Amino acid sequence: xxxxxxxxxxxxxxxxxxxxxxxxxxxxxxxxxxxxxxxxxxxxxxxxxxxxxxxxxxxxxxxxxxxxxxxxxxxxxxxxxxxxxxxxxxxxxxxxxxxxxxxxxxxxxxxxxxxxxxxxxxxxxxxxxxxxxxxxxxxxxxxxxxxxxxxxxxxxxxxxxxxxxxxxxxxxxxxxxxxxxxxxxxxxxxxxxxxxxxxxxxxxxxxxxxxxxxxxxxxxxxxxxxxxxxxxxxxxxxxxxxxxxxx
Amino acid sequence: xxxxxxxxxxxxxxxxxxxxxxxxxxxxxxxxxxxxxxxxxxxxxxxxxxxxxxxxxxxxxxxxxxxxxxxxxxxxxxxxxxxxxxxxxxxxxxxxxxxxxxxxxxxxxxxxxxxxxxxxxxxxxxxxxxxxxxxxxxxxxxxxxxxxxxxxxxxxxxxxxxxxxxxxxxxxxxxxxxxxxxxxxxxxxxxxxxxxxxxxxxxxxxxxxxxxxxxxxxxxxxxxxxxxxxxxxxxxxxxxxxxxxxxxxxxxxxxx
Numbered sequence: 019x020x021x022x023x024x025x026x027x028x029x030x031x032x033x034x035x036x037x038x039x040x041x042x043x044x045x046x047x048x049x050x051x052x053x054x055x056x057x058x059x060x061x062x063x064x065x066x067x068x069x070x071x072x073x074x075x076x077x078x079x080x081x082x083x084x085x086x087x088x089x090x091x092x093x094x095x096x097x098x099x100x101x102x103x104x105x106x107x108x109x110x111x112x113x114x115x116x117x118x119x120x121x122x123x124x125x126x127x128x129x130x131x132x133x134x135x136x137x138x139x140x141x142x143x144x145x146x147x148x149x150x151x152x153x154x155x156x157x158x159x160x161x162x163x164x165x166x167x168x169x170x171x172x173x174x175x176x177x178x179x180x181x182x183x184x185x186x187x188x189x190x191x192x193x194x195x196x197x198x199x200x201x202x203x204x205x206x207x208x209x210x211x212x213x214x215x216x217x218x219x220x221x222x223x224x225x226x227x228x229x230x231x232x233x234x235x236x237x238x239x240x241x242x243x244x245x246x247x248x249x250x251x252x253x254x255x256x257x258x259x260x261x262x263x264x265x
Numbered sequence: 266x267x268x269x270x271x272x273x274x275x276x277x278x279x280x281x282x283x284x285x286x287x288x289x290x291x292x293x294x295x296x297x298x299x300x301x302x303x304x305x306x307x308x309x310x311x312x313x314x315x316x317x318x319x320x321x322x323x324x325x326x327x328x329x330x331x332x333x334x335x336x337x338x339x340x341x342x343x344x345x346x347x348x349x350x351x352x353x354x355x356x357x358x359x360x361x362x363x364x365x366x367x368x369x370x371x372x373x374x375x376x377x378x379x380x381x382x383x384x385x386x387x388x389x390x391x392x393x394x395x396x397x398x399x400x401x402x403x404x405x406x407x408x409x410x411x412x413x414x415x416x417x418x419x420x421x422x423x424x425x426x427x428x429x430x431x432x433x434x435x436x437x438x439x440x441x442x443x444x445x446x447x448x449x450x451x452x453x454x455x456x457x458x459x460x461x462x463x464x465x466x467x468x469x470x471x472x473x474x475x476x477x478x479x480x481x482x483x484x485x486x487x488x489x490x491x492x493x494x495x496x497x498x499x500x501x502x503x504x505x506x507x508x509x510x511x512x513x514x515x516x517x518x519x520x521x
Contacts, residue, residue: 169321185353
């Protein structure tokens with residue numbers, strides 16, 4: 019333990035204390051900014067109150083992450099094989115990257131209907147570009163020597179990809195996944211805002227309409243927790259994958 | 266055992282819309298169980314020739330046959346010991362050796378493991394099976410590189426300057442060890458180096474390559490008794506051959 023925990027703790031305590039005081043004294047209107055203690059209580063009780071929404075958001079995140087990771091890596095490996103294909107699909111990819119997510123919600127609502135499909139798709143669309151791009155670059159950087167090793171010892175194209183090229187690109191792929199994870203989460207929540215009958219994003223909109231700000235902040239807090247959990251989880255997975263160092 | 270025939274092979278690489286010939290109408294025969302060394306300056310096309318025989322490259326014209334069968338790509342009869350050890354950094358030493366044979370579907374998992382351990386023994390690394398490449402010295406990595414090629418049980422061993430990056434002492438002792446392993450297995454070996462002494466120490470025959478696309482400028486029989494140890498370097502024949510190679514190389518270099 020080092021001594022940084024004291025300023026770190028103060029960095030959290032002081033703003034929360036100021037928040038509590040501002041709300042209690044009426045400096046901030048308690049409807050818009052309920053006291054910190056009230057919000058904290060909601061954070062604790064919210065999962066018990068609306069557990070199906072927690073489950074559906076969790077489900078959407080997991081499905082979205084799995085699909086983003088798997089298809090992102092596959093597409094990235096394919097794009098790395100051909101400059102022409104990359105040029106062809108690259109423009110489309112950057113279109114997705116540059117366009118604000120929300121513009122696709124209407125399209126997904128029309129095609130998929132209101133339900134978990136919309137947040138899942140928005141999650142994939144938000145995160146996949148990062149996985150594709152870093153996989154593609156990682157695969158391209160795999161040395162010709164390693165590829166030749168595979169060829170000399172009889173690897174067919176699939177074995178070459180699975181035993182040599184993808185493992186060699188794992189550090190880059192993991193970096194892309196870690197960036198993608200945060201985006202997937204945002205995509206899922208935004209999707210829930212607009213087009214689902216449940217989930218934390220949906221709750222934020224509903225509570226907001228009811229001016230139940232304490233519950234809004236509690237839901238936001240849970241999203242932040244999830245984000246932190248996913249980020250540290252992925253950082254840990256990344257490290258465990260990359261115990262070896264490049265020679 | 267395998268006899269290799271390189272028949273009027275040319276290899277051109279495309280650079281800025283023009284063909285640059287690295288090899289032109291090169292012919293070379295290698296006998297069963299022969300230890301042939303190719304010596305040449307950097308850029309003379311010796312690695313290209315080795316990659317052609319390995320099947321990693323396809324010649325622009327001409328043909329290469331191993332035991333009469335044309336080379337159309339890499340095959341299990343020819344294993345390469347790469348210049349840079351090119352081990353998979355995420356695999357342990359043992360798993361790296363296993364790579365040499367696992368994709369041939371010749372043996373089961375258990376058998377592959379046993380063979381890999383045996384080959385680690387052969388190259389003197391039995392205690393490093395679970396180490397990772399980054400934990401090994403350059404010489405040890407090259408031993409793993411060699412074990413990976415040997416486990417494939419090839420008829421031909423293609424060695425591309427495998428000891429070039431090692432310090433002089435390690436390099437020499439690796440040479441004698443290679444000689445021992447070769448004497449036991451009698452594989453056909455094509456060895457590439459730019460060291461005249463290493464060539465004379467190891468080979469039955471030495472081919473000297475000039476600037477591209479001149480190809481082979483000399484074909485020398487070594488004729489020194491085997492097994493060879495450090496003392497071979499004191500023999501007059503050794504000095505004579507080594508000098509001859511050096512003179513050929515410096516003449517080839519000066520012609521530019």
